[in-house]
Amino acid sequence: MTATPYPVSARGPADHDVRDQIVAAATEHFSRYGYEKTAVSDLAKAIGFSKAYIYKFFESKQAIGEMICANCLREIEAEVNAAVADADSPPEKLRRLFRALTEASLRLFSHERKLYEIAASAATERWQAVIAYEESIRKLLREVLQQGRESGDFERKTPLDETTMAIYLVLRPYMNPLLLQHSFDHTESAPGLLSSLVLRSLSP
Amino acid sequence: MTATPYPVSARGPADHDVRDQIVAAATEHFSRYGYEKTAVSDLAKAIGFSKAYIYKFFESKQAIGEMICANCLREIEAEVNAAVADADSPPEKLRRLFRALTEASLRLFSHERKLYEIAASAATERWQAVIAYEESIRKLLREVLQQGRESGDFERKTPLDETTMAIYLVLRPYMNPLLLQHSFDHTESAPGLLSSLVLRSLSP
Structure with missing residues (x-):
């Protein structure tokens, strides 16, 4: 990951939005297909993000x-x-x-x-x-x-x-x-x- | 199974003893090897009775x-x-x-x-x-x-x-x-x- 040109304080809200977006999509996905059986890669595929992108915001499935x-x-x-x-x-x-x-x-x-x-x-x-x-x-x-x-x-x-x-x-x-x-x-x-x-x- | 020559009333206590004996052996066996994973045939083998003999006294594993x-x-x-x-x-x-x-x-x-x-x-x-x-x-x-x-x-x-x-x-x-x-x-x-x-x- 390369550092962004923006100061940290300005990045907060945008990151926060993406996290919320992932959590909302994951809630929807888990409530349909279950939590235990779903891997982060399945989740990534279903919500249209790359696995690497999700891992940028959450360190594990448990964190989500x-x-x-x-x-x-x-x-x-x-x-x-x-x-x-x-x-x-x-x-x-x-x-x-x-x-x-x-x-x-x-x-x-x-x-x-x-x-x-x-x-x-x-x-x-x-x-x-x-x-x-x-x-x-x-x-x-x-x-x-x-x-x-x-x-x-x-x-x-x-x-x-x-x-x-x-x-x-x-x-x-x-x-x-x-x-x-x-x-x-x-x-x-x-x-x-x-x-x-x-x-x-x-x-x- | 052939019918025994004894009247039913005289068989009661003996049957009761065998049932107790099976239950005691099964308790010992299940507490060592678990209940879910043990089949009646495993149990029969372990306690030295035939499966058919056990089924004479108990209709199923659940009954035991x-x-x-x-x-x-x-x-x-x-x-x-x-x-x-x-x-x-x-x-x-x-x-x-x-x-x-x-x-x-x-x-x-x-x-x-x-x-x-x-x-x-x-x-x-x-x-x-x-x-x-x-x-x-x-x-x-x-x-x-x-x-x-x-x-x-x-x-x-x-x-x-x-x-x-x-x-x-x-x-x-x-x-x-x-x-x-x-x-x-x-x-x-x-x-x-x-x-x-x-x-x-x-x-x-």
């Missing part, structure tokens, strides 16, 4: 997968944040969190079945995007709990970290794709049953 | 697998029952249930790694032994809850069936081998955190 995964998780996160923000009281926020997290995960990981492969690899190999996502959900949960403690809706005796982690464990089978795939029989009833149980555990 | 699976699940169940019976108060019984169920499942499904394959097939295909086992655990849980309601340790407002099902869902990732395999990071802390959360939810 990570970007797709990060986008998906950001989508779930945005949906859950919106559902929680939309409710007034902390108990209702908690109910919405359970419901929205299950529904968004279910839609992404079961309806777009081929993308499930990426999510499963990401969860198994603990990609950076997954760690960040889990951390965000715990943070959101902790904020709701904190608000409920301040409003007097929730008890304050149990250490906040302990409560947060315990409720996070209750949520896990409905947000982690590896567990969710074995929990389909319960996704209808679980958010209601579990958020009610959790709310009883939080009563002051 | 089901017996092994049922034995394993009965072992877990006995261990959990003993742990619960050993505690005096309903809250302590509930804590023991969480701890013993996780530990027994973990030991069986992770230490005896090759038998995990049978457990995974059983859970995926919902074999009869699995359904019966899950039902027993729910029944035990329900009894502990009922005792706690009678002793005044637990609240009585929530319908008992709802409470039982909600707590069962909390336990599921630590008793179902398909979920447990993705929950190893949490098996140390989960029984304590989750039983404490559940006990708070049960406070009258």
Whole structure:
């Protein structure tokens, strides 16, 4: 690769556009043909770029997968944040969190079945995007709990970290794709049953 | 097969012994060489019976697998029952249930790694032994809850069936081998955190 005549700062946006373009095309391609079975050369051919050109922007197929995964998780996160923000009281926020997290995960990981492969690899190999996502959900949960403690809706005796982690464990089978795939029989009833149980555990 | 000269009632115990013998040998063999990859003919050869003789007692490899699976699940169940019976108060019984169920499942499904394959097939295909086992655990849980309601340790407002099902869902990732395999990071802390959360939810 020869150096471009433009200063680095001016190249950023253009590179960023090309990366987005590759990720969009790869998402489309993987969701049709699967992630595991597709090589970067197949992908390059399908989206009309050379393999070398793709490697200029992503060092591996996993790097593209990570970007797709990060986008998906950001989508779930945005949906859950919106559902929680939309409710007034902390108990209702908690109910919405359970419901929205299950529904968004279910839609992404079961309806777009081929993308499930990426999510499963990401969860198994603990990609950076997954760690960040889990951390965000715990943070959101902790904020709701904190608000409920301040409003007097929730008890304050149990250490906040302990409560947060315990409720996070209750949520896990409905947000982690590896567990969710074995929990389909319960996704209808679980958010209601579990958020009610959790709310009883939080009563002051 | 020619008919034996003995009346059916007299054959029962002997048949039972041979079945047990086949199951014991198959358990040993599968736990060393795996369940999926072993054919009935391999098994027959290894344990010194003819394939036809094995088929006299079991109609398929799965039938042998089901017996092994049922034995394993009965072992877990006995261990959990003993742990619960050993505690005096309903809250302590509930804590023991969480701890013993996780530990027994973990030991069986992770230490005896090759038998995990049978457990995974059983859970995926919902074999009869699995359904019966899950039902027993729910029944035990329900009894502990009922005792706690009678002793005044637990609240009585929530319908008992709802409470039982909600707590069962909390336990599921630590008793179902398909979920447990993705929950190893949490098996140390989960029984304590989750039983404490559940006990708070049960406070009258």
